[in-house]
Amino acid sequence: MSSTNTKSSQKTGRFLDLYNWIFTLVCFLAVAVSICFAFRDVRGTYRWFSLSDSNAVFFFVGAMLIVSGIFIQVVFSLGPLAYSQAEIFWRFSGWAKLPKNLWASALTWVLIAGWSLVSVLLATIFAPLSIGWLVGTALVTTALGVTFIWGASGAQLLSREKMLKVWALASVIAGVALTLWAAMLPANSVSFLAVAGALLCSGLLLSLILLLLSRRSQLSSVSATEAFQRRSVVLSAISNISSPAGYKYYGGTRRWARSRIRSNHPAFISLASSADSSLTVLGVFLFSLPVGIFLSIALREMGAGLAVICGCWMVATLNRWLAREWIAQRSVRAWIGGSYLRQLVGFALGPAVATCLYSLAMAFVFAIPLHITALAFLMGLSVSLGDSEPQSGIEYDLTITTAEGIVIPLQYVTLVVSLTVVLGVHVVALLLPPVVGVLLALGFLVFILFSHWRASR
Amino acid sequence: MVVIEIRNGAKNFQSNQVFEKIDLVFEPATYYTFTGPNGSGKSTLMSCLLRQTALSEGEILWCGKDTLATNATYAEQVFGINDSIGWLPGLTVGNHLKLMEKNSKNLPNLLNQELLSPEEALEELGVPQAFEKEPYALSSGQEQRARLASLLVRPASYYFLDEPEKRLDAQGVEWIAHWVQSRVEAGAMVCIATHDPVLNQIPGTVNISFPLEGSGVEPR
Numbered sequence: 281m282s283s284t285n286t287k288s289s290q291k292t293g294r295f296l297d298l299y300n301w302i303f304t305l306v307c308f309l310a311v312a313v314s315i316c317f318a319f320r321d322v323r324g325t326y327r328w329f330s331l332s333d334s335n336a337v338f339f340f341v342g343a344m345l346i347v348s349g350i351f352i353q354v355v356f357s358l359g360p361l362a363y364s365q366a367e368i369f370w371r372f373s374g375w376a377k378l379p380k381n382l383w384a385s386a387l388t389w390v391l392i393a394g395w396s397l398v399s400v401l402l403a404t405i406f407a408p409l410s411i412g413w414l415v416g417t418a419l420v421t422t423a424l425g426v427t428f429i430w431g432a433s434g435a436q437l438l439s440r441e442k443m444l445k446v447w448a449l450a451s452v453i454a455g456v457a458l459t460l461w462a463a464m465l466p467a468n469s470v471s472f473l474a475v476a477g478a479l480l481c482s483g484l485l486l487s488l489i490l491l492l493l494s495r496r497s498q499l500s501s502v503s504a505t506e507a508f509q510r511r512s513v514v515l516s517a518i519s520n521i522s523s524p525a526g527y528k529y530y531g532g533t534r535r536w537a538r539s540r541i542r543s544n545h546p547a548f549i550s551l552a553s554s555a556d557s558s559l560t561v562l563g564v565f566l567f568s569l570p571v572g573i574f575l576s577i578a579l580r581e582m583g584a585g586l587a588v589i590c591g592c593w594m595v596a597t598l599n600r601w602l603a604r605e606w607i608a609q610r611s612v613r614a615w616i617g618g619s620y621l622r623q624l625v626g627f628a629l630g631p632a633v634a635t636c637l638y639s640l641a642m643a644f645v646f647a648i649p650l651h652i653t654a655l656a657f658l659m660g661l662s663v664s665l666g667d668s669e670p671q672s673g674i675e676y677d678l679t680i681t682t683a684e685g686i687v688i689p690l691q692y693v694t695l696v697v698s699l700t701v702v703l704g705v706h707v708v709a710l711l712l713p714p715v716v717g718v719l720l721a722l723g724f725l726v727f728i729l730f731s732h733w734r735a736s737r
Numbered sequence: 738m739v740v741i742e743i744r745n746g747a748k749n750f751q752s753n754q755v756f757e758k759i760d761l762v763f764e765p766a767t768y769y770t771f772t773g774p775n776g777s778g779k780s781t782l783m784s785c786l787l788r789q790t791a792l793s794e795g796e797i798l799w800c801g802k803d804t805l806a807t808n809a810t811y812a813e814q815v816f817g818i819n820d821s822i823g824w825l826p827g828l829t830v831g832n833h834l835k836l837m838e839k840n841s842k843n844l845p846n847l848l849n850q851e852l853l854s855p856e857e858a859l860e861e862l863g864v865p866q867a868f869e870k871e872p873y874a875l876s877s878g879q880e881q882r883a884r885l886a887s888l889l890v891r892p893a894s895y896y897f898l899d900e901p902e903k904r905l906d907a908q909g910v911e912w913i914a915h916w917v918q919s920r921v922e923a924g925a926m927v928c929i930a931t932h933d934p935v936l937n938q939i940p941g942t943v944n945i946s947f948p949l950e951g952s953g954v955e956p957r
Contacts, residue, residue: 609823609825610789611789611821611822611823612822612823612824612825612833613825614788614789614812615818615822615837615887616825616833616836616837616840617836617837617840617841617844617891618836618840
């Protein structure tokens with residue numbers, strides 16, 4: 281009987297793995313194809329800058345430096361890239377040794393895929409419009425990102441945080457200087473290329489050294505533990521999307537934010553929530569900026585609006601762990617004597633402020649009408665609130681099991697439904713007068729708040 | 738006289754029926770114990786009474802009205818401890834109890850309970866050092882004692898405690914027995930799910946034996 285169960289669970293596990301892989305692959309390809317479809321006419325004058333072949337190269341190199349510097353910092357602060365949680369768990373259980381092969385870590389592959397996407401976007405925007413140049417640049421930047429990521433993983437294992445931070449900071453400063461300089465110059469200059477190339481090569485070299493050092497060193501459990509404790513809000517948010525156990529708290533470890541979130545006062549909780557949301561907002565902003573440029577070329581105002589709406593949904597979705605944390609803490613906060621609604625307001629305001637900041641920043645860049653911004657903000661708040669499942673409360677189950685014993689992860693269904701609702705309301709808002717769209721989003725938000733109010737009773 | 742009443746209560750987790758069609762009444766100034774084998778539904782019923790989870794069917798009445806309609810009063814006067822509560826991450830035991838003390842100032846103290854400060858409560862339980870420590874830094878017995886200290890910080894008239902003697906030494910169990918007697922004498926209702934013979938032999942114990950079918954009350 282037990283062997284039948286084991287076989288069944290193995291079969292289910294394999295099915296789940298396959299499902300996850302296919303879903304991730306399809307999503308990634310869909311995004312990549314959508315962006316590639318918009319690969320046209322990226323030259324032109326934008327609100328804050330203009331792009332022509334004469335300055336595009338320097339913009340590109342500067343942007344690469346800025347993005348790689350930020351990316352490395354984010355990647356390093358993500359925590360255990362080299363080791364997954366499961367690996368650390370088995371290591372400390374004494375039943376398994378951590379793998380020495382950095383290439384075995386699935387998370388790094390996910391990041392490499394993300395980096396490839398960003399590389400292609402940047403190459404498309406900033407590289408001169410020649411297919412050969414474009415493909416070559418995309419490949420080179422992808423390779424660069426891969427090396428950087430392995431370097432960051434190596435640095436984690438060696439606990440060389442300062443070295444990596446200095447390198448990342450230098451990249452950002454150099455990138456900003458180069459971009460500004462290039463923007464002021466009328467024509468190409470070989471010296472810029474030489475400086476930028478030297479910077480990129482030195483970064484590449486450092487990454488390789490770190491990688492080789494870490495591969496030769498004895499992996500210490502200390503650095504693995506440190507990395508595990510450094511697990512940041514971004515990684516928590518990512519794992520919360522994909523994990524049925526995402527309601528558990530794995531959030532930021534910044535002492536200041538933690539000390540505020542301990543309070544029972546909604547103002548302090550929301551302040552801490554906002555602080556913990558800041559990194560995801562920055563990440564989504566950086567990602568959606570080029571997407572917004574593409575879409576605004578293709579669809580004008582509506583395109584930029586769509587980018588903002590999707591970005592708001594992403595910010596809200598990535599910060600859903602705040603509402604889940606609140607759910608996970610409900611019993612203890614009730615025990616302490618805190619009010620349901622006051623605390624809900626506190627936890628929900630974090631994603632709300634994050635969504636608001638994001639939509640305002642995007643509205644500022646793309647000059648989007650305010651009603652779209654308001655709509656995006658309301659929908660983002662609804663998504664983040666809706667995930668806290670007021671009716672089911674603590675029994676937060678994101679999977680269902682069919683009669684055949686196959687486990688279906690509902691988080692993807694939730695993802696599709698919430699995105700459909702967000703886009704649906706947006707489309708209605710564009711087709712109907714602006715006020716109707718905002719009222720629709722407001723109505724949705726009121727409905728969710730009413731559900732919470734009923735649950736609190 | 739305010740009573741808590743479960744009428745036609747049932748609870749199931751998908752196909753697993755924990756209990757069904759139960760009718761129970763909890764009266765003030767009475768001491769109840771839940772006893773029975775593991776998995777018979779004691780803790781689940783405790784969770785329902787502490788409103789951490791809802792009944793699948795039936796209702797819990799407070800003054801004859803559904804607790805949904807009397808939410809605030811029920812939450813003010815009913816207090817308890819079980820394993821679902823946990824601790825807030827990064828917070829010391831003292832932080833928890835201070836927050837509780839602050840929130841308790843707005844609660845009615847109907848039985849004129851003499852409340853202690855968090856420091857005094859932890860001293861009373863024999864774990865004064867817990868005030869400055871996070872719960873994970875304590876032994877499991879000390880953690881349980883720190884949890885029990887909350888009973889002295891917050892006023893309440895009705896208590897539901899799920900195996901409070903768990904991980905405690907004999908002195909700790911004696912402390913609970915003494916506390917139960919003093920609270921019941923003061924007019925409070927105390928209900929404990931327990932496997933401990935000492936806590937089942939307190940004079941006046943009304944035992945509710947699990948698994949429940951209808952009314953499982955067996956007065957001793």
